[in-house]
Amino acid sequence: MNNTMxxxxxxxxxxxxxxxxxxxxxxxxxxxxxxxxxxxSSGAERWWPALMYxxxxxxxxxxxxxxxxxxxxGSKMLEVYGDLxxxxxxxxxxxxxxxxxxxxxxHIGDKAINAYNNCIENxxxxxxxxxxxxxxxxxxxxxxxxDFEGESDQDLTDDxxxxxxxxxxxxxxxxxxPDTLGLGxxxxxxxGAARIWNGxxxxxxYEYNIVPNNDNTQPQVTNQxxxxxxxxxxxxxxxxxxxxxxxxxxxxxxxxxxxxxYNIKGQLVRTLQVGKSREEMIKxxxxxxxxxxxxxxxxxxxxxxxxxxxxxxxxxxxxxxxxESVVKKMMLVK
Numbered sequence: 001m002n003n004t005m006x007x008x009x010x011x012x013x014x015x016x017x018x019x020x021x022x023x024x025x026x027x028x029x030x031x032x033x034x035x036x037x038x039x040x041s042s043g044a045e046r047w048w049p050a051l052m053y054x055x056x057x058x059x060x061x062x063x064x065x066x067x068x069x070x071x072x073x074g075s076k077m078l079e080v081y082g083d084l085x086x087x088x089x090x091x092x093x094x095x096x097x098x099x100x101x102x103x104x105x106x107h108i109g110d111k112a113i114n115a116y117n118n119c120i121e122n123x124x125x126x127x128x129x130x131x132x133x134x135x136x137x138x139x140x141x142x143x144x145x146x147d148f149e150g151e152s153d154q155d156l157t158d159d160x161x162x163x164x165x166x167x168x169x170x171x172x173x174x175x176x177x178p179d180t181l182g183l184g185x186x187x188x189x190x191x192g193a194a195r196i197w198n199g200x201x202x203x204x205x206y207e208y209n210i211v212p213n214n215d216n217t218q219p220q221v222t223n224q225x226x227x228x229x230x231x232x233x234x235x236x237x238x239x240x241x242x243x244x245x246x247x248x249x250x251x252x253x254x255x256x257x258x259x260x261x262y263n264i265k266g267q268l269v270r271t272l273q274v275g276k277s278r279e280e281m282i283k284x285x286x287x288x289x290x291x292x293x294x295x296x297x298x299x300x301x302x303x304x305x306x307x308x309x310x311x312x313x314x315x316x317x318x319x320x321x322x323x324e325s326v327v328k329k330m331m332l333v334k
Contacts, residue, residue: 002186004035008159011042011051018053019061030054030061034186034195036205037066039159041095042073050079050101057108060085064183065176065195067204069093069146070158076101076128082108086115087183088176090146090204094121104131112136117177119146119203144171146204161190166208168264168314173208174329176201199326209327225249225326227319233331234302236312241302243330245272247319249294259298260318269304269315302332 009016017037021028040051051073054061060083071077072095079101091099099120102113110132120126123143129135147170150156150163157163166172177183180201189195189207197209227247234243245259257274274296300317302310312334318327 001032002034003188003190004032005161005190006035006037007039007161009040011040013043013049015049015053016040016042016051020053020055021059022057027059028056029059030056031184032063032066033184034064034188034190034205035066036161036164036190037068038070038161038164040071050076051096052078054078054084055081057082059083062087062184064088065185065189065201065203065205066090067146067164067206068099069148069164071095079103080113081105081111083111084113086113086118088117088180088201088203090119090172091126092119092121092146098128099126100128102127102129102133102135104129104133106131110134114138116140117175117203118142119144119172119175140175140177142171142175142203146170146172164204165191165206166202166204168208170208172203174200175203197327225319225321225324227317227326227328229300229317229328229330233333235334236302236309236332237334241332242299243302244297244299245317246295246297247326249296249321257296257319257321259300260320261300262316262318263310264314264316269310270300271305272298272300274298 006016019030042051051071062085064087067090068077069090069092071093075096076098077091077093077096078099081103093099112134113127114136116138117140119142121143123141124137127135147167148163149165149167150158152167178200185195187195190205193207193209195201195207197207202208225247229243229245231243234241259272259274260268261270263269304310312332315330315332316327317330318325
């Protein structure tokens, strides 16, 4: 189930989604990617059936980059029988007393949940496990409010899919697993935007990107370009705040390089010219040149192109090399 929405349904005492496969069909898989399950409800009371029932005794159930939020049934959201691989997903259902009920059955034996890079309300305590089942709850999971865009936009209501896009301050941005190989994630998110932005995938069914691209195409991201800044966040309460923006390239560039800095509205704030690489400077003073890839560094003094100090908030800095771009996020605080 890829790029699918199940929203705004009432199912009485039943379920909005059910998958069941027994040992007679070991080739069957339940894979849910890039999907939104939101604003659904049932009349079930405490400990009654979950809104989603997933059972596979032969192959692991897989849920990745899926947002399951704002559902209500007074009981649990997911009832799971069998192994579960849960990655890059949001489970945030304040109308349920548990996000996952992980049920042990003697005839299928001990099973496991592997949870990585998810945003789960109440964290590990939202997963009820029985019998010999185990829950591998990695430290990469977070339990903060996902901060959906609709929470701060009065024009959006929770029955709209757009409500569940990530807000500008969401901690789910760039918080997904750095290795998406084998997850089977489609190339675009539920909005049709590039699924992986900045070289790191976000948590949930929507990828957050706000920095405009001059040619109106999504930038191609390469793992060979490493871009970061420090300190981050930047304390602008100091008299002369600054941050270093460093990047490494696989080969020396013959053309001038630029770092473009944008505010959260996508407006260009500052353009920084990048000079010689560290390796060139080392060579020029007669020292041994580094054998590593070319490293560059430029300092931003937290001022715009007119020399004015910028306000606190979230900013993006973008490096474009030939046809490839990398965009990263920094935060300025007081």
